[in-house]
Amino acid sequence: MLSLRLLTWDVKDTLLRLREPVGESYAAAAGALGVRLQPEALGSAFRQAYGAQQRRFPNYGLAQGLGSRRWWLGVVEQTFRLCGVRDERVLARLAESLYRDFCSARTWETLPGAEETLSGCRQRGFRMGVVSNFDRRLEQVLSQCNLRHHFEFVVTSEDVGFAKPDRRIFEQALRLGGVRPEQAAHVGDDYVRDYAAARAAGMHSFLLAATAPPQAPAEHVLPSLSHLLALLGPA
Incomplete structure (x- = not known):
C-alpha cells in the first residue's frame, strides 16, 4: 500500500x-442574438481557433501580457469570424456572454x-x-x-x-x-x-x-x- x-x-x-459540445453552446449563444449557425461548423472553427491561440500565446499569453480573459475573448471572436460573423459588436457580445457561461454550473x-x-x-x-x-x-x-x-x-x-x-x-x-x-x-x-x-x-x-x-x-x-x-x- x-x-x-x-x-x-x-x-x-x-x-x-462540459454538459454539451462546445459547438452547441456557441450556436445557442449566437441564436439568442439572432445569428443562426450550425453547431458542427462552430465546433470545427473552435478547434481551429483554440489551437492557433495555444500555439501563438501558450498558457493564456502570460508571457505576452495577455491573460486568460483577453485570451478567451480572442478565441471566441475568432471562432465566429471563421463561421462568417463580421459585426464587431456582435462578436464582442458573444465573447462576453460565453466567457461568463463557461464559469457556471449551467455549462x-x-x-x-x-x-x-x-x-x-x-x-x-x-x-x-x-x-x-x-x-x-x-x-x-x-x-x-x-x-x-x-x-x-x-x-x-x-x-x-x-x-x-x-x-x-x-x-x-x-x-x-x-x-x-x-x-x-x-x-x-x-x-x-x-x-x-x-x-x-x-x-x-x-x-x-x-x-x-x-x-x-x-x-x-x-x-x-x-x-x-x-x-x-x-x-
Missing part, C-alpha cells in the same frame, strides 16, 4: 465535463463517481488539492459545481505561470501541501500532462482512462473514479 498524504487532481474530464457537470470518490478520499484522511491548466475561473467553477470544499488549494497554470506537463506546477502543489513528492499522487485523464508529468516530478500518479494505454501499467489505470478508493484502502 502506498504511503500517501496528498492527492492532487486534474479537473476537466477528470472531475468535471459544467460533475462526472459520475466524482463526489463520492472525493468524499471517500477525505474520509480516509487524505489532504487534497487541484493542479490544472484551467484559468483563474476554476475557483468559481468548482464552487458553482459544489466541489471546492474538498480541496485545500487550487493551483492553475495561469496562477503559477507554468502549465502541465511542466514539473514546476506540481512542485508548487507539493510546497502548498507540505509533503515530499513520494508522499503525493496525482489523478488525471491525460497521459502526458497528468500521469507522466506527475511521475517526472517524483510523484505517484493514476490515469483515468476507459482502457489502459500501453505506456501505463494496468494497476495505475482507473476505468472509473470509483476504482481509486479500492486502491487507496479502507476508510
Whole structure:
C-alpha cells in the first residue's frame, strides 16, 4: 500500500465535463442574438481557433501580457469570424456572454463517481488539492459545481505561470501541501500532462482512462473514479 498524504487532481474530464459540445453552446449563444449557425461548423472553427491561440500565446499569453480573459475573448471572436460573423459588436457580445457561461454550473457537470470518490478520499484522511491548466475561473467553477470544499488549494497554470506537463506546477502543489513528492499522487485523464508529468516530478500518479494505454501499467489505470478508493484502502 502506498504511503500517501496528498492527492492532487486534474479537473476537466477528470472531475468535471462540459454538459454539451462546445459547438452547441456557441450556436445557442449566437441564436439568442439572432445569428443562426450550425453547431458542427462552430465546433470545427473552435478547434481551429483554440489551437492557433495555444500555439501563438501558450498558457493564456502570460508571457505576452495577455491573460486568460483577453485570451478567451480572442478565441471566441475568432471562432465566429471563421463561421462568417463580421459585426464587431456582435462578436464582442458573444465573447462576453460565453466567457461568463463557461464559469457556471449551467455549462459544467460533475462526472459520475466524482463526489463520492472525493468524499471517500477525505474520509480516509487524505489532504487534497487541484493542479490544472484551467484559468483563474476554476475557483468559481468548482464552487458553482459544489466541489471546492474538498480541496485545500487550487493551483492553475495561469496562477503559477507554468502549465502541465511542466514539473514546476506540481512542485508548487507539493510546497502548498507540505509533503515530499513520494508522499503525493496525482489523478488525471491525460497521459502526458497528468500521469507522466506527475511521475517526472517524483510523484505517484493514476490515469483515468476507459482502457489502459500501453505506456501505463494496468494497476495505475482507473476505468472509473470509483476504482481509486479500492486502491487507496479502507476508510
